[in-house]
Each structure stands twice: as structure tokens, then as C-alpha cells.
Amino acid sequence: MLHNVARKKMICSAALTMAMLLSACSSGGGTTGSTPASQEGNTPVNQAPPAGGSNQENGKLVELTIWDAPQPDDPIKALREQFFQEFDAANPNIKVTHEQMPQGTNDREVFVTAMAGGNGPDAYHAAHFPIIGDWVGQGLALDITDFWNAYADKDQFIASSLQAATIDGRLYGLPNDMYVTGLLWNKKLFEKAGLDPNKPPANWDEMVTMGKQLTDQTNKQYALTLLGMEWADWWFEYYVWQAGGDLTEVDDNGKVTLTFTNDATVKALQYYKDLKWTHKIVQSNVLQSYQDNMNDLYQGRAAMTNGSSSSFGGYAANGLDLNHLGFAPYPVGPSGKGPSQIGGAYWIINPKTSKERQEAAWKYITFMMSKDVQERLYQFQSDNGIFPNLLSVRKDIDPSQYTENVPADLVAGVKKAAGDARLEYFLKERLTPYVVKAVQQALTDEKSDVKDLLEKAQAAAQKEVVDAYNAALK
Incomplete structure (x- = not known):
């Protein structure tokens, strides 16, 4: 489906900042594009509602479907399920149903087909860098700019992790992970x-x-x-x-x-x-x-x-x-x-669901990307001999603390490669x-x-x- 909106340049040739290199690359595709048309002073189409209010007024139960259930053989399955339980306990008015992605030719086709049929999840964690611009144009990702502006941790994400999801000055995805080649x-x-x-x-x-x-x-x-x-x-x-x-x-x-x-x-x-x-x-x-x-x-x-x-x-x-x-x-x-090339994926929120579900989904995805959850994930990997990604989307997490089994020259190589990286065409x-x-x-x-x-x-x-x-x- 072709975009019905103006697109700007999505290609970056970014030298990552020193802060990013020291904090994100020590161990471990601004992007512009299209946004739904809006009149000046009006709320853009698919824009997130203003953050800050309760998403469960009068004790109303909000139910979410998230495609993030771990596979049976996932070595981190028990920890992920512990995170799910902790979120549930802290948010009794939000009921999350965790599902595995339906079977299909590939994950992108499955997601787009489900969204077209009205069966998409409320939040999705694998909106890849090269595709998020197209998905925004197709109305498949909520404009989360207002949520982001009110987010206490917004300055803790490295700038390059936001590039592919920043379209005409609006943000459509919360960084989930990224890599450098x-x-x-x-x-x-x-x-x-x-x-x-x-x-x-x-x-x-x-x-x-x-x-x-x-x-x-x-x-x-x-x-x-x-x-x-x-x-x-x-x-x-x-x-x-x-x-x-x-x-x-x-x-x-x-x-x-x-x-x-x-x-x-x-x-x-x-x-x-x-x-x-x-x-x-x-x-x-x-x-x-x-x-x-x-x-x-x-x-x-x-x-x-x-x-x-x-x-x-x-x-x-x-x-x-x-x-x-x-x-x-x-x-x-x-x-x-x-x-080098940077790639990765974003959490996105379904723009076709209710305001309450969008607010609840934002609360869920920020919980999953919180410093505490991400550090515990790194620690679990370190304790169980699982090698982590040597590049973190968060500035306040140093993957080098969890990579004692990774040779120092590999960590240095990742840092050096991240010094000149760009998004795909x-x-x-x-x-x-x-x-x-x-x-x-x-x-x-x-x-x-x-x-x-x-x-x-x-x-x-x-x-x-x-x-x-x-x-x-x-």
C-alpha cells in the first residue's frame, strides 16, 4: 500500500556520539519519512493520546493481547514469564494475554495480514528498522510522540536507536533492540x-x-x-x-x-x-x-x-x-x-485500539524496556552462559559488565564499527x-x-x- 503522505530522507550516515559508544557499545536505520497528514494545531491521525492520565478510569479492567509469549525452548522463558507476573502484580487493572505469533511465511506478512483483518496485537515488539516507515504509512503504528515526551526515561535511549522510527519529527516506535554489522x-x-x-x-x-x-x-x-x-x-x-x-x-x-x-x-x-x-x-x-x-x-x-x-x-x-x-x-x-549497518526492531502500538488499551500498552512496553528489566535480562544471560547483544539501546546499561567471557578485542571491534554506521537504503x-x-x-x-x-x-x-x-x- 503506497503512502499517502510526504516522505523525507530515511537514510542516515551517522557517526554515533561518544556517549553512545561508551555506554552502548562498550560490550553488549535523524530518520524522516511519512506521517499521516494533519492540519496545523490539530491532533495528527493515529497520534497517541496525551500521557499522564489513568488508563483504567473507575477501576475498569483493560485487556491486552501481546505477541511476546516465549517459545517452549527459549532459555530465557522462565525469566520472561517472571517479568509478566511482576507487571500483572503491579498493574491489577491490566490483563495481558501473551501469545506466540501465528504461523506464516514470515513475521512481517503475518503481522500485516493480522492487522488488516482486525486481529493484530495491541503491541508488537518486532517492527524492524527497514519496514517501520512503510508500516507508519499504512496506519499500522501509533504516533507515540506525546507518550514519549512525558516519558521519564526518554533521555536514556541512544539517539541512533530512534532514527528509523522518527518520521517528520514524530515518533512511532520504542526501541527494543539493535545491532551493528x-x-x-x-x-x-x-x-x-x-x-x-x-x-x-x-x-x-x-x-x-x-x-x-x-x-x-x-x-x-x-x-x-x-x-x-x-x-x-x-x-x-x-x-x-x-x-x-x-x-x-x-x-x-x-x-x-x-x-x-x-x-x-x-x-x-x-x-x-x-x-x-x-x-x-x-x-x-x-x-x-x-x-x-x-x-x-x-x-x-x-x-x-x-x-x-x-x-x-x-x-x-x-x-x-x-x-x-x-x-x-x-x-x-x-x-x-x-x-557498518545498524538494524534492529521497535515496540509499536496498535493505532486501531481504544485509548485505554493504547495507554496500557505503553505502560507495558516501557516496563519491558526499563533499566531494571533489561539489566536483569543481561545478568541472567551472564549467569547462564548466554552471550548478550554487545550493543544496547539504553545509555544507562553497560553490556561490558555482563561479558566477561567475550574477548576484549571483539567488544572493541563492535565499538569501532558503531563509530560509522547507517540505516539500510x-x-x-x-x-x-x-x-x-x-x-x-x-x-x-x-x-x-x-x-x-x-x-x-x-x-x-x-x-x-x-x-x-x-x-x-x-
């Missing part, structure tokens, strides 16, 4: 290849030269995983950033301009293609799944991949010794930069198929011309997505 490498494979295990490639040229040393086809070992399946644009956009560009531009009036054919994008796709066909330092099956990429890392076939501050527990659970892993910002490209959810097609053809057809592929992709995306999107702007 970077280059992850296997130090043992570096040593085996005669390379310094603590020195990853610093630029595109070093990626190639070091990559050739790390590739041993007789042992089915290769240097770097590429992502060529249906999420191919997710990793490819990093190379576009490294080349000095992006895949879309948005002007102050919200008009989108595609930049698939810009010099930086062409350079990025040519380099991506050359890694496969010329340098031969990537996996043989460039269309293999993301999980197969990870399996190659776990089993010592891939020397380097894209890593995340939220994934170290998974790496350890799959048999990797964290002392043998490195994490750093991406190699720089022709632009001289190698930005604007309109990603709608433009992914067009970018992916070009990337896949470049990776599977050695004779393909990357500029021609990108021109065709841009023409199709312009006609089928962007023209209608821009025409719908007010």
Missing part, C-alpha cells in the same frame, strides 16, 4: 594462510590479495561469503556505501530518486562480480542460503563473512571459539569509507526484488554487463514502484 573473520584460518590473525583486510585491494591466500579450493576453503539469494541487496548495499553511494536518494519533499546506475553502484556490482568470476575467492554456490553461509563459517570453510553484534552467542553455540574470531569495520572502498522493502535480480545475474553470468543489468533494474523499479510512490506524495 562488521567484518567477521576466522583467526585460525588467517594464521594457516600465513596472515596476521589480528589484521583484517583494510580495503578492497587487500580483500583480494588476502582473499587469494585464504582460498584453498582443494580443501573447499574460500575467503569470503557473498549473499546472492533473495536477500542479496542486504549485503550488496554495504559495497555500494564503500564505493561512495547508495541505492536511493530522497529529497526534502519526500521524492525518491533511484541511483542504481550511479557510478558508485556500478563500481560496487563490478567488484562484487569480480570477487566471484575474476578473483574466485567466494563460495562456489553464490545462491546458497544465508544459513549455508553460516555453516561454512562454523565448519571452517569460509574465512570471512558479515558479522553482527547480536550474533556472538550463535557463533559460540555452533562450536566457534570466540578467541579465534575477529570483528572490525568493513574494508574501505573507492570512497575511503567502510560504513530507503524503500528497501519494495525495491529488494529489482536489486536482487541484478546482483544474481552478475554472480551467475560471467558475461553479463553490470551497467546494463543495473539500467534494466532501475527502469523496472522506476515504472513499477517509484513513479507511483512519488505520485502519491502530497
